[in-house]
Amino acid sequence: xxxxxxVIAIGLDAxxxxxxxxxxxxxxxxxxxxxxSQGAYGTLSSSADWLVGSTWPTFYTGTLPGNxxxxxxxxxxxxxxxxxxxxxxxxxAIPFWRELGDSCKVIAVDIPLTFPPxxxxxxxxxxxxxxxxxxxxxxxxxEKIGWVIKNFGKPPISDEVGGLQEMxxxxxxxxxxxxxxxxxxxxxxxxxxxxxxxxxxxxFTSTHRGGHKFWTLPDENQDITNVxxxxxxxxxxxxxNSLKDIYQSCDEAIGKIMExxxxxxxxxxxxxxxxxxxxxxxxxxxxxxxxxxxxxxxETASKENNSYIxxxxxxxxxxxxxNLRKLLPYWxxxxxxxxxxxxxxxxxxxxxxxxxxxxxxxIRINLAGREKEGIVGEGDEYNQLCNKISEGLKTxxxxxxxxxIVDSINRKDQxxxxxxxxxxxxxxxIKWKSKPAASYRKIVSTEFGELEWPMPGLNPDGRSGNHRxxxxxxxxxxxxxxxxxxxxxxxxxxxxxxxxxxxxxxxxGLEGEIF
Numbered sequence: 001x002x003x004x005x006x007v008i009a010i011g012l013d014a015x016x017x018x019x020x021x022x023x024x025x026x027x028x029x030x031x032x033x034x035x036x037s038q039g040a041y042g043t044l045s046s047s048a049d050w051l052v053g054s055t056w057p058t059f060y061t062g063t064l065p066g067n068x069x070x071x072x073x074x075x076x077x078x079x080x081x082x083x084x085x086x087x088x089x090x091x092x093a094i095p096f097w098r099e100l101g102d103s104c105k106v107i108a109v110d111i112p113l114t115f116p117p118x119x120x121x122x123x124x125x126x127x128x129x130x131x132x133x134x135x136x137x138x139x140x141x142x143e144k145i146g147w148v149i150k151n152f153g154k155p156p157i158s159d160e161v162g163g164l165q166e167m168x169x170x171x172x173x174x175x176x177x178x179x180x181x182x183x184x185x186x187x188x189x190x191x192x193x194x195x196x197x198x199x200x201x202x203x204f205t206s207t208h209r210g211g212h213k214f215w216t217l218p219d220e221n222q223d224i225t226n227v228x229x230x231x232x233x234x235x236x237x238x239x240x241n242s243l244k245d246i247y248q249s250c251d252e253a254i255g256k257i258m259e260x261x262x263x264x265x266x267x268x269x270x271x272x273x274x275x276x277x278x279x280x281x282x283x284x285x286x287x288x289x290x291x292x293x294x295x296x297x298x299e300t301a302s303k304e305n306n307s308y309i310x311x312x313x314x315x316x317x318x319x320x321x322x323n324l325r326k327l328l329p330y331w332x333x334x335x336x337x338x339x340x341x342x343x344x345x346x347x348x349x350x351x352x353x354x355x356x357x358x359x360x361x362x363i364r365i366n367l368a369g370r371e372k373e374g375i376v377g378e379g380d381e382y383n384q385l386c387n388k389i390s391e392g393l394k395t396x397x398x399x400x401x402x403x404x405i406v407d408s409i410n411r412k413d414q415x416x417x418x419x420x421x422x423x424x425x426x427x428x429x430i431k432w433k434s435k436p437a438a439s440y441r442k443i444v445s446t447e448f449g450e451l452e453w454p455m456p457g458l459n460p461d462g463r464s465g466n467h468r469x470x471x472x473x474x475x476x477x478x479x480x481x482x483x484x485x486x487x488x489x490x491x492x493x494x495x496x497x498x499x500x501x502x503x504x505x506x507x508x509g510l511e512g513e514i515f
Contacts, residue, residue: 006265007477007501008192009494010257011203012250013112013131014211016274017043017472019247028248031255032474035267039476042486044493048273049469050415050429052359055272055491056113056132060095062495062510066412068093069421070113073134074356076364078371078423081347083356085134088115092420096495096507097122097199103504107191109202110184123195128155129184131205152187156180160209163462167231167239170213174242177206178249185253192260198502204253210246211275214239215465225278225438225457226464266477266501272491274468277436278459281405282357285443286430288451290354290363293392298449347373352389359466361430363389370423386411386428392448393430399442399450407431438464477501489515 012020024033047058047065057070065071070086070093077084086093097106098120106122112132117124117140125148127137137155139145157180161169181204188202213226216239224239231239254269261267292298345353347366355362365382368374376382390409397404412425438459444450454460473486473494479501492512499506500514 006198006200006262007268007498008200008257008261008265009202009268009270009498010254011111011201012207012269012271013203013205014208014273014275014467015247015250015271015472016211016276016468017271017470018274019243020271020472023244023247028244029251031251031258032269035254035258035269035474035476038482039267039474039480040484040486041474042472042489044270044272044471044473044486045488045490046273046469046471047491048467048471050360050410050431051425052273052467052469053113055471056111057093059272059491059494060097060111060114061093062096062492062507062512063419064416064492064511065425066416066422067419067509067511069419069424071425072356072358073113073132075424076355078374081372086115091424096499096510097201098124099507100504104198104502105196106199106201107195107197108200109188109191110205111201111203112205112208122197123191125187128187129157129180129205130155130203131157131160131208133159148187151190152183156183157205157209160212161462163460164226164228164458165462166229167227167235170227171235171238171242173213174210174238174245177210177246181206181246181249181253185256188253188257189260192257199498204250206246207250207271207275210243211465212278212463213465214242214246215275215277215463216240216243223457224464225436226459226462264478266479267475268494268498269474270491270494271471274470274472275465276434276468278438278461278463278466279432279434280357280359280437280461280463280466281432281440281443282354282359282361282430284437284454284460285405285451286354286357286361286363289393289396289445289448290352290389292445292448293389294352296448298445298447347371348375351376351385355426359432361393361428361432362426363428363430365427367427389428392445395445395447396443396451397445398435398440399444403433405433405435405440405443407433486515489513 023029047054051065051071054065054071057068058064061068070091074083075086095114097108098118102121108124110125110129112130113134114126116135116138117126119140123144124140127133127135128148137145351366353364355364365376365385366374367376367382376385393406394404408431410429412427438457440453441456442450442452471491493515496506496510496512496514
């Protein structure tokens with residue numbers, strides 16, 4: 001494979017491959033279809049298979065979660081017995097472009113879940129038009145973000161609002177996301193035209209937020225499960241077209257970007273994971289399931305059995321809590337989230353607990369010698385406890401179909417190498433069955449009781465869509481034959497492949513393969 005003069009890599013965050021393929025075929029994504037016809041296309045395996053929030057750190061470190069240990073915006077700290085926002089003091093997740101030295105001039109715009117930029121040979125804008133903004137908007141050089149705001153405006157994507165929303169608010173969100181695509185396109189094309197670069201990395205995250213809020217399968221009569229209040233047929237039609245409109249605006253953005261790059265530039269357009277119906281049972285069901293398994297009691301998740309902290313939390317609508325949190329500094333937001341989720345725990349009597357999660361279930365063992373206040377012994381006691389929890393979870397079934405709700409459960413040592421980030425990861429990881437969570441009425445276990453879904457037919461978190469563990473790649477350039485296929489590749493292969501196109505040797509530590 002020969003090196004290229006320039007490489008541009010464009011992320012469509014959490015864009016679903018099946019929708020990309022469908023809408024390319026139907027003529028809605030003309031620019032993506034043109035790139036595909038001129039180059040190669042294929043789906044990508046992803047670390048989202050077990051850790052949905054790990055994809056961007058996996059991409060930009062070129063390593064799997066056992067090494068980088070970064071999988072959520074709020075993670076457990078065993079040395080503090082508390083949650084903490086990932087930061088470079090305890091997680092090593094350095095984007096590969098910051099380690100290239102003088103060998104490559106780089107511009108990076110809005111790559112999600114990165115730590116604030118540090119000095120390197122290039123320009124980096126972080127957290128401006130992002131769905132996942134874990135730190136305040138920043139840049140390198142520091143003054144560059146002032147230039148962005150002066151010329152292109154304040155961050156165009158607001159923080160996500162949790163809970164059910166009015167239809168009118170969701171349709172405003174669609175307009176906001178399309179406007180964000182347009183604003184980001186203006187920024188990107190300006191940088192392409194006016195700055196020197198060898199590698200240009202950028203990401204549109206409207207597809208991520210849009211997938212969560214507007215998921216509805218095309219051409220199917222699917223109920224809307226994250227909207228409150230009454231709405232007209234016209235509003236319903238607008239809602240059902242919203243996700244396609246967002247994808248089309250990304251396609252238009254890519255067309256404008258392609259007009260600015262030379263024909264000999266290698267172009268990569270990709271997503272690191274996809275989107276589908278929301279199957280998440282982790283927040284609403286898992287904590288009570290664990291409690292019942294550990295105590296052997298058939299308690300329900302009724303108000304009578306909630307702690308006073310959870311009672312207080314449930315009195316405040318999620319949408320209101322979400323809006324109030326946005327007014328607070330990040331450290332206080334995190335403290336509130338941890339407090340609402342965990343409350344005050346007696347660690348001397350707690351052997352196992354669930355972690356904050358967005359899709360898969362994450363379970364942590366209070367392991368002696370690892371957790372600051374650990375009480376579970378290594379070896380037999382740890383193994384027996386993992387088995388007890390796993391077997392107990394498998395007994396829960398959908399009351400209406402009698403089918404199990406758990407697809408599979410694995411221990412982290414069955415999934416990941418014991419690298420520097422291994423101890424950050426959950427001990428047990430749960431995949432739920434591919435059934436929309438809002439369609440559950442009640443789950444039951446003959447051994448551990450029954451639990452009711454809190455809002456039958458609705459998604460309490462306001463997300464009708466959630467992630468799927470497959471991304472895609474469209475690649476155009478002299479190394480990709482027109483109409484060719486990309487097969488059996490993983491998102492960790494992207495970083496070393498980008499470097500190869502630039503004529504740069506593979507960096508030490510990158511785990512992926514070049515293609």
